[in-house]
Amino acid sequence: MKNKKEIFAGIIIIGNEILSGRTQDTNTSTLSIWLNSLGIKVQEVRTIPDIEKTIINTVNELRKKYDYIFTTGGIGPTHDDITASSISKAFNLSYGPHKEAMGILEKYYKPGEFNEGRQKMAYMPTEANLILNPTSGAPGFNVENVFCLPGVPSILKSMLGEITNKLIGGDPILSHTINLRTVESEIASSLSDVQKDNKEVEIGSYPFFRAGKLGVAIVLRCSKKNKIDKCNLEILQFVKEKNIEIVERD
Amino acid sequence: MKNKKEIFAGIIIIGNEILSGRTQDTNTSTLSIWLNSLGIKVQEVRTIPDIEKTIINTVNELRKKYDYIFTTGGIGPTHDDITASSISKAFNLSYGPHKEAMGILEKYYKPGEFNEGRQKMAYMPTEANLILNPTSGAPGFNVENVFCLPGVPSILKSMLGEITNKLIGGDPILSHTINLRTVESEIASSLSDVQKDNKEVEIGSYPFFRAGKLGVAIVLRCSKKNKIDKCNLEILQFVKEKNIEIVERD
Numbered sequence: 001m002k003n004k005k006e007i008f009a010g011i012i013i014i015g016n017e018i019l020s021g022r023t024q025d026t027n028t029s030t031l032s033i034w035l036n037s038l039g040i041k042v043q044e045v046r047t048i049p050d051i052e053k054t055i056i057n058t059v060n061e062l063r064k065k066y067d068y069i070f071t072t073g074g075i076g077p078t079h080d081d082i083t084a085s086s087i088s089k090a091f092n093l094s095y096g097p098h099k100e101a102m103g104i105l106e107k108y109y110k111p112g113e114f115n116e117g118r119q120k121m122a123y124m125p126t127e128a129n130l131i132l133n134p135t136s137g138a139p140g141f142n143v144e145n146v147f148c149l150p151g152v153p154s155i156l157k158s159m160l161g162e163i164t165n166k167l168i169g170g171d172p173i174l175s176h177t178i179n180l181r182t183v184e185s186e187i188a189s190s191l192s193d194v195q196k197d198n199k200e201v202e203i204g205s206y207p208f209f210r211a212g213k214l215g216v217a218i219v220l221r222c223s224k225k226n227k228i229d230k231c232n233l234e235i236l237q238f239v240k241e242k243n244i245e246i247v248e249r250d
Numbered sequence: 251m252k253n254k255k256e257i258f259a260g261i262i263i264i265g266n267e268i269l270s271g272r273t274q275d276t277n278t279s280t281l282s283i284w285l286n287s288l289g290i291k292v293q294e295v296r297t298i299p300d301i302e303k304t305i306i307n308t309v310n311e312l313r314k315k316y317d318y319i320f321t322t323g324g325i326g327p328t329h330d331d332i333t334a335s336s337i338s339k340a341f342n343l344s345y346g347p348h349k350e351a352m353g354i355l356e357k358y359y360k361p362g363e364f365n366e367g368r369q370k371m372a373y374m375p376t377e378a379n380l381i382l383n384p385t386s387g388a389p390g391f392n393v394e395n396v397f398c399l400p401g402v403p404s405i406l407k408s409m410l411g412e413i414t415n416k417l418i419g420g421d422p423i424l425s426h427t428i429n430l431r432t433v434e435s436e437i438a439s440s441l442s443d444v445q446k447d448n449k450e451v452e453i454g455s456y457p458f459f460r461a462g463k464l465g466v467a468i469v470l471r472c473s474k475k476n477k478i479d480k481c482n483l484e485i486l487q488f489v490k491e492k493n494i495e496i497v498e499r500d
Contacts, residue, residue: 077438117436
């Protein structure tokens with residue numbers, strides 16, 4: 001059941017280079033951490049190829065399902081950059097040179113350098129809102145609840161600040177981690193009991209290997225600090241009873 | 251249109267820790283590179299939370315859409331590990347202790363250490379085929395075209411060898427990369443012409459920043475070497491005409 005104060009987002013990673021394994025996606029975690037800090041929970045990520053029909057269908061399915069959608073990739077100047085035209089089709093909007101974007105890029109490049117390829121970066125739904133790009137000029141854009149960002153991680157990061165004020169977040173999701181020198185199977189049953197007693201807290205259990213030693217990170221997530229505190233105390237209690245060591249981990 | 255020799259896969263990454271941004275997924279690229287080498291093309295990745303209904307629906311949607319599905323995560327001993335029970339429901343199969351898996355784990359642990367949490371790792375569709383785990387005992391499993399693997403990257407990697415023989419691949423997808431000291435907008439138009447002339451080759455263009463310098467990696471992908479060679483020659487020709495430097499990059 002959706003809590004009134006819960007705001008959900010979906011992420012669409014567009015690009016054959018991620019699906020082929022050539023490029024490791026890092027934009028998902030950048031976007032998720034940023035959205036979390038605004039009280040927006042990422043509920044689904046889809047990584048899809050540069051195929052127009054797939055982009056249109058995925059955007060149209062997810063934009064109805066979640067409060068906000070973020071796409072990454074496919075807004076550059078080359079033939080495989082088809083996000084802007086696909087989004088235009090998804091929304092049934094005219095695709096063409098965006099006046100404001102053309103103006104920005106004309107100023108950004110030296111006279112004579114604003115060639116055909118660069119002009120393509122100003123082609124998008126003509127009525128879209130721009131997302132300014134302080135790194136490399138070419139803006140992203142926003143139509144309704146869909147925000148289209150570039151795939152290059154450093155450029156994407158530099159554009160998030162401007163979007164922050166456009167989003168309405170929910171209660172920020174707080175998180176607390178307890179790192180234990182144990183293995184999951186030693187604590188599974190006790191942890192399950194704590195979860196049953198603390199339904200509002202999402203308790204995750206993640207094994208780790210570090211410096212040749214096994215451990216488990218218990219992650220508590222909830223928008224209410226008092227609920228996390230209660231859950232934390234219950235975990236610390238069974239940890240003490242079982243004589244499990246608590247370890248530091250950065 | 252699907253070529254007879256094209257085999258497609260989908261990947262389902264299961265886990266709140268990826269969606270929260272806490273953990274950076276690396277299994278997608280591991281699986282994609284391995285599948286590529288077998289001539290299997292990853293066509294879609296979905297990252298979804300540890301929610302039973304979402305897992306069931308996603309598995310049932312994608313297993314009909316692609317030749318193979320790989321899931322990662324959610325097969326450990328704790329309460330948030332619900333992949334095995336969800337897959338049982340997706341296939342309408344009975345969920346319970348898997349005889350062979352119980353035998354493996356009984357041998358793996360010292361007498362008296364095969365506790366309730368560890369036994370849970372042998373719970374899965376009782377008729378599933380096991381995927382042996384040379385790293386940490388607890389096996390993954392396979393039902394029809396769905397292969398369920400753990401989320402811990404090192405353990406996942408160690409289990410791929412065994413699956414290789416179970417998969418029927420297509421023609422391996424070859425790839426060739428040309429790294430240029432240029433920016434995308436300088437080559438966009440020429441590259442687009444080459445793409446039009448070489449429809450069977452997937453040409454990707456990926457800007458990079460390295461040691462303070464800009465560059466573009468052109469990636470050619472196709473199952474036929476002669477098609478890649480032809481496409482490569484056409485690119486090298488316009489690169490020469492434009493006086494663009496070719497750079498080495500590891």
